[in-house]
Amino acid sequence: MDTHEFRRLGHDLIEWIAAYREGIEGYPVMSPAQPGDISRQLPRTPPLKPEGLEAILGDLDRIVMSGITHWNHPGFFAYFPSNSSLSSVLADLVCAGLGSQGMSWQTSPAATEVEDVVMDWLRQMLGLSEAFTGVIQDTASTATFCALLCARERTSAFSQNRGGLQAEAVPLMVYASDQGHSSIPKAALLAGFGKDHLRLIPTDADHALRLDLLEAAIQADLAAGRKPCALVAAIGTTATTAMDPLWAMAVLAQKYGLWLHVDAAMAGTAMICPECRSLWNGVEAADSLVLNPHKWMGTGFDLTAYFVRDPEHLIRVMGTNPSYLHTAQDGEVRNLRDWGIPLGRRFRALKLWFLIRDQGVEGLQARIRRDLANAQWLKEQVDAAPGWERMAPVALQTVCIRHVPDTLRGDEAALKTHNLAIAERINHAGRSYLTPSVLKGQQMIRVSIGAEATERKHVEALWADLQAATLGR
Amino acid sequence: MDTHEFRRLGHDLIEWIAAYREGIEGYPVMSPAQPGDISRQLPRTPPLKPEGLEAILGDLDRIVMSGITHWNHPGFFAYFPSNSSLSSVLADLVCAGLGSQGMSWQTSPAATEVEDVVMDWLRQMLGLSEAFTGVIQDTASTATFCALLCARERTSAFSQNRGGLQAEAVPLMVYASDQGHSSIPKAALLAGFGKDHLRLIPTDADHALRLDLLEAAIQADLAAGRKPCALVAAIGTTATTAMDPLWAMAVLAQKYGLWLHVDAAMAGTAMICPECRSLWNGVEAADSLVLNPHKWMGTGFDLTAYFVRDPEHLIRVMGTNPSYLHTAQDGEVRNLRDWGIPLGRRFRALKLWFLIRDQGVEGLQARIRRDLANAQWLKEQVDAAPGWERMAPVALQTVCIRHVPDTLRGDEAALKTHNLAIAERINHAGRSYLTPSVLKGQQMIRVSIGAEATERKHVEALWADLQAATLGR
Numbered sequence A, B: 001m002d003t004h005e006f007r008r009l010g011h012d013l014i015e016w017i018a019a020y021r022e023g024i025e026g027y028p029v030m031s032p033a034q035p036g037d038i039s040r041q042l043p044r045t046p047p048l049k050p051e052g053l054e055a056i057l058g059d060l061d062r063i064v065m066s067g068i069t070h071w072n073h074p075g076f077f078a079y080f081p082s083n084s085s086l087s088s089v090l091a092d093l094v095c096a097g098l099g100s101q102g103m104s105w106q107t108s109p110a111a112t113e114v115e116d117v118v119m120d121w122l123r124q125m126l127g128l129s130e131a132f133t134g135v136i137q138d139t140a141s142t143a144t145f146c147a148l149l150c151a152r153e154r155t156s157a158f159s160q161n162r163g164g165l166q167a168e169a170v171p172l173m174v175y176a177s178d179q180g181h182s183s184i185p186k187a188a189l190l191a192g193f194g195k196d197h198l199r200l201i202p203t204d205a206d207h208a209l210r211l212d213l214l215e216a217a218i219q220a221d222l223a224a225g226r227k228p229c230a231l232v233a234a235i236g237t238t239a240t241t242a243m244d245p246l247w248a249m250a251v252l253a254q255k256y257g258l259w260l261h262v263d264a265a266m267a268g269t270a271m272i273c274p275e276c277r278s279l280w281n282g283v284e285a286a287d288s289l290v291l292n293p294h295k296w297m298g299t300g301f302d303l304t305a306y307f308v309r310d311p312e313h314l315i316r317v318m319g320t321n322p323s324y325l326h327t328a329q330d331g332e333v334r335n336l337r338d339w340g341i342p343l344g345r346r347f348r349a350l351k352l353w354f355l356i357r358d359q360g361v362e363g364l365q366a367r368i369r370r371d372l373a374n375a376q377w378l379k380e381q382v383d384a385a386p387g388w389e390r391m392a393p394v395a396l397q398t399v400c401i402r403h404v405p406d407t408l409r410g411d412e413a414a415l416k417t418h419n420l421a422i423a424e425r426i427n428h429a430g431r432s433y434l435t436p437s438v439l440k441g442q443q444m445i446r447v448s449i450g451a452e453a454t455e456r457k458h459v460e461a462l463w464a465d466l467q468a469a470t471l472g473r
Helices: A002-020 A053-067 A087-096 A109-125 A139-155 A181-188 A211-223 A248-256 A266-271 A272-281 A294-299 A309-319 A349-384 A412-429 A457-470 B003-022 B053-067 B084-097 B109-127 B139-156 B183-190 B211-223 B246-256 B267-274 B274-280 B294-297 B311-320 B349-384 B412-429 B456-470
Strands: A135-137 A172-177 A197-202 A227-234 A259-263 A288-291 A305-307 A388-390 A398-403 A434-438 A442-448 B133-139 B172-177 B198-201 B227-234 B259-263 B288-291 B304-308 B389-391 B398-403 B432-438 B442-448
Touching: A002 A053, A002 A457, A002 B003, A002 B084, A053 B084, A053 B109, A053 B349, A087 A349, A087 B003, A087 B053, A087 B432, A109 A135, A109 A305, A109 A349, A109 B053, A109 B246, A135 A139, A135 A309, A139 A172, A139 A181, A139 A227, A139 A259, A139 A288, A139 A309, A172 A181, A172 A211, A197 A211, A197 A305, A211 A227, A211 A248, A227 A248, A248 A259, A266 A272, A266 A288, A266 A349, A266 B294, A294 A305, A294 A349, A305 B288, A309 B183, A349 A388, A349 A398, A349 A457, A349 B053, A398 A412, A398 A457, A412 A442, A412 A457, A442 A457, A457 B389, B003 B053, B053 B259, B084 B349, B109 B133, B109 B304, B109 B349, B133 B139, B133 B311, B139 B172, B139 B183, B139 B259, B139 B288, B139 B304, B139 B311, B172 B183, B172 B211, B183 B198, B198 B211, B198 B304, B211 B227, B211 B246, B211 B274, B227 B246, B246 B259, B267 B274, B267 B288, B267 B294, B267 B349, B294 B304, B294 B311, B294 B349, B349 B398, B349 B456, B398 B412, B412 B432, B412 B456
Parallel strands: A172 A197, A172 A227, A227 A259, A259 A288, B172 B198, B172 B227, B227 B259, B259 B288
Antiparallel strands: A135 A305, A288 A305, A388 A398, A398 A442, A434 A442, B133 B304, B288 B304, B389 B398, B398 B442, B432 B442
């Protein structure tokens, strides 16, 4: 493709994306595709000759679009908000067009220095002290994995430079809430701790980690000769956005010498609003912290913010320093390849830079406050409506509910069928999409509010549809 | 940003990228920025109010561009080819514009199904049998890490589901060439094996792993009661693109029950040309294989192809299956979140789909053959030129050389200074950019050919500049 063809098709695609976003309410939120619907329309073998990109753009409309679930649809209430704001779309275009590499400072100095500056902007926006230094990673899963690797190496006094975890005499222990994200057990297992050395602590009625059970587990492990290593606090659990008691967990972390990692993947964005920050009181004691601007904030996937108190420790765990990557400036600069697992790095900071400048901090705060108010509105409707139960506090923007008709009360199996049917009716109608989920054995319907396009009227429509769905409509 | 503003700025950026690529030879390849040059031009605090994106686009030209090293410049001979073809730029634009999530099949069926199809196209293009299944990962570093985790779990009979690596009685061993990429020791350390259990095997005069020393190391470990676990073969070492003896290594892997991982990150792209495939004879015996279409092939970073023989094993190591991710189709589809470390996934397959259809297999082959011929041409010039030495065979597109004037012969310190000065002259002149590197204690100049824009005339210009630089010009 030469630049003339790029211009022609590029302008077409700008129009295509603008029209897509303008017309997004015309699509069913959840893709109606059945398994194999997309792949069976594609040739089994690659083309030998160039096809011309007009053909590809035609296939986007004809084949791909029916297999897209529209995360930027105003009726998207499933999983988590994953906003891909138009300013960050443009930033990704610039990133791709430049095609530069940010693995070392030298390989594109702007990639490192813009990242340094905007991650410090983000630190300030979140109200974090200068004790934290931020770096961009791809996902919270990876960042949490890095955190547990760093914890492992701190507690083991850098076993990786000797015999590794397999040569340690005393097993290291990891603690987290049983409502934490699946990436936490995954990270613990991949880091080699083993399932036997992971303690998933039960939670209280509000689905927050129980401190008494945490401390009892730590003491039992110590008594049995095991070594407490890491504690993960969920600021926003996955199912209900419950808040673990971070301050008290930080006290325990200090008392027992645990690495404290805070997983605020989705909820962390709320902390750009000062009135929300009491929810993570104690965060300053964290050794590491992850939140995803690619969720509620709006940078477009993937852009995870990973903050650490001790970057030198991170570099010592993740760093490599082969001859072919030496540069004259190594002593003066950050080489971000040493701040995570991958060597290569895209210029992802552009997305955050574009977003913050396009919206301003106040613009971003206003949008978060709109979503908080929408969640409170829905909570009030649910609380006032006969037959509906709310399953968890609404700390931020997640509203967990179920419909309990008098005729089914007490019959969990029937309630499961009934609520799954409600969710299915909503999802298949196409106007909204939400995630049915199981909370401590009870089927619920989880409404996650926060798509950039979601206004009050969309939440109102969802509520009307939910009520109608209870009647089988 | 609304769609009207998106249209206006989007069209501007399409023109901006086209003009950038057309005028790329006007930039010095290596950024002339000094540490802090970029960051000191950016405000220390985030803007409270929206700034309007015109201001940002102005800052791209005024601030960012001076800090970009131009990896798509025809004079880019450093590190590795990292082609970001214009068709893949458009694919990234579509990916960002759609903003869909591919973590599960249900979260956007097209993301999974297009990936399945194009990864199978790639398998066919590489001449791999149907025994391999491909999945996209971000980088080869991550893929190699996954490979060693899978090896660890196979050899330990899933220790992660019990006490983890820390509960294993017998230490597991990893083997690789001492010319392998830095991501291999990094992966081994992060996976918990420990430096003491990583054997970096010396290489022969052509910089390929020595089989005799490999087998001796395995036997010594067995004799000492250690358990051989994984063997990494470099198809293309980092410094010289040397080829490890894969066939014979596969025989040893089978003999000793080792997981065989093939790191063909850069060189793997050459295998779309059947005449190159003898270089990786034995690849069919690999348990896992990584190559980077985001390098020489041209998809734009990041798009790593990870092929495995046993996807069920990968899923068992990487999989999680929490309630909130259950969907009705789980039994019928691939949920690619379970095929790697991150949960979230961009629609990266679009880049490969666009590239292959835009160029056709034959178009991609023609470009690779052009680069191979350019490397052979440079090799011939070097071999014929008095005072120049070639440090390694030219298997593909990497030409490792140094200048040895009669007056300095035998004086390694002086040769180092002399060759570093040559590289520095070239790099600071701005017409070309290459990487000085140390090979077994000897300073060399490494010429990596394969930027999409690099024609014969650019290699000729580099060779003329290298010769002039020996004279201090």
